[in-house]
Amino acid sequence: MKKTVFVGALTAATFGAGFAHAQTTLETILDRGELICGSNTGQAGFGAPDANGVWQGFDVGFCRALGAAVLNDPNAVTFVPLTSQTRFSALASGEVDVLARNTTWTFVRDVDLNLTFVGTNYYDGQGFMVTRDLGVSSALELDGATVCIETGTTTELNLADYFRVNNMSYEPVPVDTAAEAQQQYLAGACDVYTTDVSALASSRAAFASPDAHAILPEVISKEPLGPVVRHGDDQWGDIVQWTLFALIAAEELGVTSANLEELKAGSNNPEINRLLGVEGGFGEMLGLDNEWAARAIAAVGNYGELFASTIGDQTPIGLARGLNAQWTQGGLLYAPPFR
């Protein structure tokens, strides 16, 4: 590592980039021995370092599963904190291998920014929070309100669209971070705080008197959040995509970190066998080995376990599964078949 710091820079500057040949992302990661994951600079429940500097959270858990699948070590993952402004450039320039930080899948980001959204690990939507004193029970009554809004995010655009469609006016109070937004909102600088419902719920849980605030029933946007990779390396895209599907399928098939060892010995369900690499040789098709999915599940549990341990209703964040339940439970999670 350390030699690359100085001498690497020097040789790069001296000899130019001529000697570098194009490596695939997977080769780069295997050479390096670690996965570099673009993460949030700190969002409660989704990704933040704890008191010991170990990254924890829902998105972080996905990266650890990916690390376990590719490198056989969930701790061989380096987390690079990225702001909403730097995240896409960092991914495009190769600073990070994968981006897993509450990023909404939109047309422009997918097509114009040359990125590939491999799936959705959390279905979110934008909502509004108001104080109960305001006496508002629907977002349609918010005409003329001052609204605290985080800049540089899709929520800013959704807000404008929603108020225009409903012929209402609003006065934006631009803020930079969730903490600032909470502060402004609590200080009364704005009547309404709008952001993704999951973030509203975790903010409200942190207030001194949560009951004095209400989250309005309207959800004004679709915010499918998911991991992102660069365009053009489909093998790596497939690995990230199917690691996500493996976690989701594991929940659907009843594979948990508790019964994983037992099921790895072989079961009556051929799909579980294919998922866990007992038959089918699916891992080798990805360029990994056949136990990749089993390792990912062993690292963080299946989708449901990961959700429950980081953001679920037993945690202080307290999010219900809602849209993020399996399709069999009335949610939107639907992994393609392992066949």
Next chain:
Amino acid sequence: MSDTHAQTVAYVRNEMLAPSDPPLREAGAVKWLRENLFSGALNTILTLASLLVIWYALAAIGPWLLNSVWSAGSLAECRAILDGTSGACFSVITDRWHQLLFGFYPPQHYWRPVLALALLFAALAPVLFPALPRKLMIFTAVYPFIGYHLLWGGSVWFPVSVALGFVAGYLAYVLLARVSTLIAVFGAILAPVFWWAFAAGAFDQTMSSILPLGLEFVRSDRFGGFLISLIIGISGISLSLPIGILLALGRQSDMVFLKSVCVVVIEFIRGVPLITLLFTASLLLNYFLPPGTTFDLILRVIIMVTLFASAYMAEVIRGGLAALPKGQYEAADALGLNYWKAQRLIIMPQALKISIPGIVNTFIGLFKDTTLVVFIGLLDPIGLSNAIRADTNWNGIYWELFIFIAALFFIFCFGMSRYSMYLERRLKTDHK
């Protein structure tokens, strides 16, 4: 009063009167108040208005600060202890101070940055205080390598191999100086470059395999908090002064090519916001480097911050140079001093003295600007405050973190400002 009339004239006093007290309004606190606070109608109004503002501020913040909690484990516990009263929850500092200071630096190695900081003061002492023996400057010259090794660790031979480059340059200069000064200068530049490009890596590897010495390696992504501000700030400050002096001299130079290069560099860098340079460091550079090259982000940031500060420094020093009367230059010429001797002995000591307030101003600005690295995702104190708030225990805490961070920065900036005032007094040669 003489003795002459003491016995002769009855109505003349024959002993001294005890001096009476000055009138009440002309002495002590009353006089001070009258002169400084209530010396006129306008001043009286302003004083009363200021008192009112101070009173309101204290009334708003005072109880909150006094009623603070230092021992809770989370914000919820804090609120339970405060039981509805308003109070600060400084428990977040007791819980996370080590992160705000050191980032994610391994706790068992905290002594390393602390020792590095202590040695830094030892290394700075001979530069800051002329009373100390000049021999100590040798330690100052070696310090950057000791500091690097203490902070990052790894093989001790890596900083040694880098340091040997400078030794090679010095030797080349000394040996070639007998031939010609110009050749010696070229030798002094080329020798270290050749050493670093071709021999340093091999030397490092050979020595590491023969004698593996060194502290445990700590990766850059473990650095954070105030440690990162100090590393960037101090490297930027100590590098920008010499580079700034060279740029300022280059801009004053008669050599057209040199002058235009310096002007372009200064004007370009001054014309670009620091945040743009930081984004360039963190995002753009990777497009140009070959894939797989890891070029340490902290190092990239230090380079950009140094460039930025150097451009400002150059203009501050140019101001000092411009303030010198032309006679000083002519006197130096008349004494037969060559360019460098004239600069070293006559021009620079005076120009730098004039520029001290501006230089320290730039230093303080640079040190505070290090918090901008939060925008490229480095976890400096501000960045860490976001990360700490993302912990469910501390979600919702706000001012306490900022107060702590502000106090840290204040200590260093105030220290710099006091030192600059000391320096100005010490170097004062006029008789105003």
